[in-house]
Amino acid sequence: MVYSRVVTPPLRIGPIEISPPIVLAPMSGVTNRTLRALYKPFGFGLTVTEFVSSNALQYGGKRTMEMIDQHGVEKPVSTQLWGNDPQIMATAANLVRECGADIVDINFGCPAPKVTKTEGGSACLRDVDRCEAIMKAVVDAVDCPVTMKMRLGWTEADLVFVEVAKRAQAVGVQALTLHARTAKQFYKGSADWSKIAELKRAVDIPVIGNGDLADPYDAMQRMRESGVDGVMLGRATLGNPWLVSRLRALMADEEPAPVPGAPERLRFAVHHYLTMVEEWGEPRAVPQMRKHLGYYLKGFAGASALRERLMRTETAAETLAILKQTIAQLEAREPELAVA
Ligand SMILES: Cc1cc2nc3c(=O)[nH]c(=O)nc-3n(C[C@H](O)[C@H](O)[C@H](O)COP(=O)(O)O)c2cc1C
Known part of the structure; x- marks a missing residue:
């Protein structure tokens, strides 16, 4: 099946051009x-x-400020805020703009109890007037585009996404992302892309579709069928950023490069590891990188013993030695680790 014979146009959020629209x-x-x-x-x-608490930003803690510092990061960049107080959200939006954000994104999607128990994230969807007040306050506060990311609603019985989207558009929000699950679903079931298509038909501002995109051809097809202006990819890119280069090729009407084999993936994992150690220091990088190594090993036949060893390492030198030995074995075509 031919999925693309035309180059996919960029996504435009206010004056900002996002190309490719991924x-x-x-x-x-x-x-x-x-x-x-x-x-x-x-x-x-x-x-x-990552989402940043607007309340925490009032206190300017070191870890919070690190999360919003966008200077030196390749543009365009968006900073996401969560909270339930319009004024605090507006103040936070100003701060993140000063710290280099080109776009301020509002989170109405997080289903985690530590967020929803304070009426933030997806819990905002239980009160559409509050959603509107938050969005208006943020739009009025900053001189850059404001976007919003949401779920379908709190429960299946309250699918407020179209109502919230219309209010977003009316107050000047310039693009919307829909993760097509309800808050109560967390990550269960599958994202309902028919709802993303429904949202696209309901508003004039750009819509970005999100949920369960794990294959470049499937992403192209869902983009076509739903009519969205862009796609957002999350979990499936972790340890596999080549998913994105393959999708970018399809969007440019080019043949995607083959999926890289295990040695290339692990060489990139080593690069990721070294960069993390350099930028964050070993004590913070080592525990953070454990989960990433798990992602890079996903889909490798026979990787579970290797994964277990890597989860137990305490130093960067120990971890890197295991990774480099594994790469050497793979390159010598030793059979322990073949790509599944
Ligand atoms: C570990 C993890 C952390 C997440 N944190 C956020 C977040 O900070 N803000 C947000 O809007 N969504 C967050 N999400 C949701 C993702 O942005 C995305 O909507 C969701 O994973 C569905 O897309 P996917 O199927 O491509 O992963 C998170 C998801 C995961 C797995």
Whole structure:
């Protein structure tokens, strides 16, 4: 089946052109500056920070300020905020703009109890008037585009996404991302792309579709069928940024390069590891990189013993020695680790 005979146009958010129209999903604990800088060249047109608490920003703690510092990160960049107080959100939006954000994104999607118990994230969707007040306050506060990311609603019985989207458009929000699950679903079931198509038909501002995109051909097809202006990819890119370069090729009407084999993936994992150690220091990098190594090993036949060894290492030198030995074995075509 031929999926693309035309080059996919860029996504436009206000004056900002996002090309290709592929967005790296904000992922708390994952999409720090280092990961975004390493993954962007694979073909993301836009990257988004982890969500940042607008309340925490009032106190300016070191860790919070690190999350919003966008200086030196390849543009355009978006900073995502969560909170439930319009004024605090507006003040936070001003601050993140000063710290280099080209776009301010509002989170109405997070289903985590630690966020929803304070009426933030997806819990905002239980009160559409509050959603509107937050969006208006943020739009009025900053001189850059404001976007919003949401779920379908709190439960299946309250699918407020079209109502919230219309209010977003009315107050001047310039693009919307829909992760097509309800908050109560967390990550269960599958994202309902028919709802993303419904949203696209309901508003004039750009819509970015999100949820379960794990294959470049499937992403192209869903983009076509739903009519969205862009796609956002999250979990499936972790340890596999080549998904994005392959999708970028399809969007440019080119043949995607083959999926890289195990040695190339592990060489990139080593590069990721070394960059993390350099930028964050070994005590912070080592525990953070454990989960990433797990991602890079996903889909490798026979990787579970290797994964277990890597989860137990305490130093960068120990971890890198195991990785380098594995790469050498793979390159010598030793059979322990073949790509599944
Ligand atoms: C570890 C993790 C952290 C996440 N953190 C955020 C976040 O900070 N802000 C947000 O809007 N969504 C967050 N999400 C949701 C993703 O942005 C995305 O909507 C979701 O994973 C569905 O897309 P996917 O199927 O491509 O992963 C997170 C998801 C994961 C797996």
